Amino acid sequence: MGEPQQTIAVAGSTPFAFVLAGLLAADHGRKVFVIAGPPSPHGVPPPPSLSVAPLTRPETLQLAAANAPDIMRRIAKVAPAAFDRTDLTVHATTPYHATALSHFRHLGAGLGLAVERLPSSEDGLSLRVRDVTRLSPTPFLAHVRQWASRIGLEWVEDRASLSIRRSGAARLGSDDIDQLVLADDEAIFEHLDPNLCQAIGFGVARTAFLAERGHGLTDVDLRLPDGTLLSPCRDGTLLAYADSGDGLADARVAASLPEAADTRQAAVRHYRQLRTHDGGPVVGMPKGSRIYLSVGLGMLDIALAPVIARHICGLGHGLEAEWCGLRTPGRSMAGSLVADIGDGEAA
Amino acid sequence: MTQPHRLGAALPTEFETPLIDRSRPVVFTVDGKTVHGFEGDTVLSALLANGVLSAGTQSGHAVALDAASAPPVTVEGGRGQIPMALCPALDGAQYRTVGLRTAAAPLKSLFSRRGYSLGHDLGAPRRPGGWVDSESDETIETDFAVVGGGVAGLSAALAAARRGFRVVLLEREAVLGGMAVFFGKADGETPPLEAISGLVQEVERQPAISVLVGAEVFDLGQNRLRAVRVTRQAGLPKAHHIAVTFSHAVLATGTDERMPVYSGNRLPGVMGAAALWRLASRYGVWPGESFHLHTATNAGYRIAILGAEAGKSVHRASDPRPDPRTRFIEFCKAYGFRLGWGTQIAKAGSDRGSIEVRLADPVFGGVEAEPVRADALIVSGGWQPALALWQLAGGGLAWDAARHRLVPTGAAGPVVLAGAVAGFLGTPACIESGAVGVARLVGDDPRPIADPQIDPIYESLDGPMTVGPARGRRAPPAWFGPSRRAALAPRPPRGLRAFLVRQPPERPEDVRAAELPDVAGALAAGVLPTGEAADYCRQWCIVPRAFRRGDLPASPDPEAGQLPRYLVGRFGAGQEKWSLRPEQDRILEPGCLVFVNTDDAHPRTAIGVILAGGRGACTALMARTAFGEGDVVYVRDGTTPIPARLRRRE
Structure with missing residues (x-):
């Protein structure tokens, strides 16, 4: 008689959560429950995932570069329309962020990325990263349910059926779950003890816009100081994401749009993002809890999903194990050895 | 006659007191073409009276000219x-329509009816009116804002004023009263016209109530609404943007007319029954001399009776309900109309200025062989509570599958619903709901509202929203709603046809903010899962604002002068700062990586990084190594390794 199959519940409704659940089931033979509402291609989607992001820790970029091609090829089989190649333009408008971006530029060149400098203001720096692979959530979400049933994921739409004890031990209905993974910010805000949450990071109000055609952008466009992200879609529309705690989200998007842009808001979604205190990712279990967290992977989330899946299953080794080990939730956030210039990180 | 669609002298009572003054004709131009009208007309009503029935084309098919x-x-x-x-139609004024026009097609225009269309390209990116983005011209502060001047709104305004509150009452139409007259009355009820007249007189006597007619509210947020109202400045009309700040608001916005989904449902000549009633009763406009009525509501039959009384010819009255019962049907029988039940529209098409309707065969299925031809197709598809403002105020929505409509859920802070939008049907209940809404807002215990209905044995309930079968790509679209944002996907060609007949390209999706009737159409058609109705409306039913440029707070520049935190521990716990001197005359910028030899280039093998550069000297963050002062390391700037000599630790 073999050992009983380990059960894992992945809570989260982003493409990363679904891909992580899929990897745990398909590659690691776990019995996986996805705790999320029905995936919908009709809403304003979460930000896209990219094969490259402006970061300053070479090991993160190296892991992403090593894992991105394979995972993206596999997802492309599920949802071919979800992937495309684009350029990424990154702007830094403060000396601090310009310096950070300069560091990224040289790291990127060392890793073989085509990173070019663009004309920009005196204090600022703008870069273009050529030939970035992008996963657009909407076409992926349209196929995810079919794919989930094919690889044996069990979908649990009733989120109330998940109960979590103080220790982090979880039950789904009346069944014990061996491991609970909170795979996106919404799931963390919903299920994690607020004290643990505060120890890791802080919540930021964000707004996602879908804008009509007429924006005039061709590249994915990211502003480092405040994390305003514009992602032009293939149908000519635009997805835009900006901080909205001060009610200035649309002004931030307007500031990122070309002068001649003639576009309007078509749909809006408000959400909260969990930003880590040191700007670096957090993966693993907090001290005294059995809940596995994954926070702050940013646009590299899909590229790093195989690393996280192996870490959950205890199979990470070498650089991966070291990378995950340094990024546990229990690390000291002051003087952190893995601090990074996180998405929208300003202080 | 220059106004072929103006009603003649013989009028039913309901149409006898329009807003126009037939003794005072006006002549003006729209896009250079002369239009005749009467004082009291709007530009839209005068254009329709003059036979301009189309706003332009979308997806290759003409689209009816209407408020949407x-x-x-x-x-x-x-x-x-x-x-x-x-916009009022003023004598001598020269108006121009705003929007893209379709390219001139001389041959096509030779055969088309002259002056029939405004010629707009409605498939082009749509822009809302300029007032959506403008700053308000005036801000009014009030205790109560009441949106909608029907019986429920009038009653709410009065109830609030009687309690000593200041009230602003905003009504989209040029006249108060709403649609109560159109819906008629039940036995024993006060006639709606009488009830309205009494309420209006009382409102006029209340100094605390400011009435703004012709004011369309298009945005509602935190204790503030925005409306556009046309005023006159130096004798010319001007859109006046009003902001109203309020402590409480009552939304008595009534219902929108639902539109069954079938191919050709927005062709010129196709009209909603309620929209036609408004046009006829307020402006004396009725397109064509004959019509086909298709109604899933009892009120719809009234329009057939009113049309017949106005001298129009009813070619057919059809109803998707299998056995509809209403007293109005008995009147229709008395008029001798040809009635057909249990049938829905399979498709509609334009045929030399008339509308050709093919009905689905109620007995054998398929499409009836003999089409119905008439000047107009009047459709009454039921009612969708006008909840757009409720939703903007933060109220919830849910799809009522039994009644095929979006209904309100939850609460919206200081905003309540009253009247038909809250689900009340009878005029007395609507009136009472206005007063009760005010009571609820001021914290009084609201009394229950009785809304007795006639037994369905005598008055059938409204039918469900019908969705016709998908047609080929060449057929006119089956739009989900009046704003024509999305349509039923056309049926793909089958068999040999798929290979032999060249199909027109697929219609690109028109991505823009949605309106509730369009969402209701998509839900009824099963295109949108009903479980997503609330989320979808919350995200898509928004005011389509432009992205406004504005002053942004300066981004903080953290850690100036310190080691950036993203470099802490980058080269191990013992990392240290060194001063370097490049062996070449070159400025090294921050981020250039330092290696032990010229072969290395991978960032993971770097032993340091330039922190700050300058000509002749720079600072680097280095791993603790065996290198010392005077040793040479290699700084990689792009693809070039540059030798640099270590000067001293800092």
Whole structure:
């Protein structure tokens, strides 16, 4: 008689959560429950995932570069329309962020990325990263349910059926779950003890816009100081994401749009993002809890999903194990050895 | 006759007191073409009276001119855009419509009916009126804002004023009263006209109530609403943007007319029964001499009776309900109309100025062989509570599958619903709901509202929203709603046809903010899962604002002068700062990586990084190594390794 199959519940409704659940089931033979509402291609989607992001820790970029091609090829089989190649333009408008971006530029060149400098203001720096692979959530979400049933994921739409004890031990209905993974910010805000949450990071109000055609952008466009992200879609529309705690989200998007842009808001979604205190990712279990967290992977989330899946299953080794080990939730956030210039990180 | 669609002298009582003054004709131009009308007309009503029935084309098919498709107008000598449905028709004025026009096609225009269309390209990216993005011209502060001047709104305004509150009452139409007259009355009820007259007189006597007619509320947020109202400035119409700040608001916005989904449902000549009633009763406009009525509601039969009384010919009255019962049907029988039940529209098409309707065969299925031809197709598809403002105020929505409509859920802070939008049907209940809404807002215990209905044995319930079968790509679209944002996907060609007949390209999705009737159409058609109705409306039913540029707070520049935190521990716990001197005359910028030899280039093998550069000297963050002062390391700037000599630790 073999050992009983380990059960894992992945809570989260982003493409990363679904891909992580899929990897745990398909590659690691776990019995996986996805705790999320029905995936919908009709809403304003979460930000896209990219094969490259402006970061300053070479090991993160190296892991992403090593894992991105394979995972993206596999997802492309599920949802071919979800992937495309684009350029990424990154702007830094403060000396601090310009310096950070300069560091990224040289790291990127060392890793073989085509990173070019663009004309920009005196204090600022703008870069273009050529030939970035992008996963657009909407076409992926349209196929995810079919794919989930094919690889044996069990979908649990009733989120109330998940109960979590103080220790982090979880039950789904009346069944014990061996491991609970909170795979996106919404799931963390919903299920994690607020004290643990505060120890890791802080919540930021964000707004996602879908804008009509007429924006005039061709590249994915990211502003480092405040994390305003514009992602032009293939149908000519635009997805835009900006901080909205001060009610200035649309002004931030307007500031990122070309002068001649003639576009309007078509749909809006408000959400909260969990930003880590040191700007670096957090993966693993907090001290005294059995809940596995994954926070702050940013646009590299899909590229790093195989690393996280192996870490959950205890199979990470070498650089991966070291990378995950340094990024546990229990690390000291002051003087952190893995601090990074996180998405929208300003202080 | 220059106004072929103006009703003649023989009029039913309901149409006898329009807003127009037939003794005072006006002549003006729209896009250079002469239009005749009467004082009291709007530009839209005068255009319709003159036979301009189409706003333009979308997806290759003509689209009916109505409040949803009418482009904003500008007036020569005036400023800004004005909503066409609110803009008064002034003698001698020169109006221009705003929007892209279709390219001139001389041959096509030779055969088309002259002056029939405004010629707009409605498939082009749509722009809302300029008032959506403008700053308000005036801000009014009040205790109670009441949106909607029907019986429920009038009653709410009175109830609030009687309690000593200041009230602003905003009504989209040029006249108070709403649609109660159209819906008629039940036995024993006060006639709606009488009830309205009493309420209006009382409102006029209340100094605490400011009435703004012709004011369309298009945005509602935190204790603030925005409306556009057409006023006159130096004799010319101007869109006046009003902001109203309030402590409490009552939304008595009534219902929108639902539109069954079938191919050709927005062709010129196709009209909603309620929209037609408004046009006829307020402006004496009725397109064509004959019509086909298709109604899933009892009120719809009234329009057939009123049309017959106005001298129009009813070619057919059809109803998707299998056995509809209403007293109005008995009147229709008395008039001798040809009635057909249990049938829905399979498709509609334009045929030399008339509408050709093919009905689905109620007995054998398929499509009836003999089409019904008439000048107009009047459709009454039921009612969708006008919840757009409720939703903007933060109220919830849910799909009522039994009644095929979105219904309100939850609460919206200081905003309540009253009247038909809250689900009340009878005029007395609507009146009472206005007063009860005010009571609820001020914290009184609201009394229950009785809304007795006639037994369905005598008065059938409204039928469900019908969705016709998908047609080929060449057929006119089956739009989900009046704003024509999305349509039923066309049926793909089958068999040999798929290979032999060249199909027109697929229609690109028109991605823009949605309106509730369009969402209701998509839900009824099963295109949108009903479980997503609330989320979808919350995300898509928004005011389509432009992204406004504005002052942004300066981004903080953290850690100036310190080691950036993203470099802490980058080269191990013992990392240290060194001063370097490049062996070449070169400025090294921050981020250039330092290696032990010229072969290395991978960032993971770097032993340091330049922190700050300058000509002749720079600072680097280095791993603790065996290198010392005077040793040479290699700084990689792009692809070039540059030797640099270590000078001293800092």
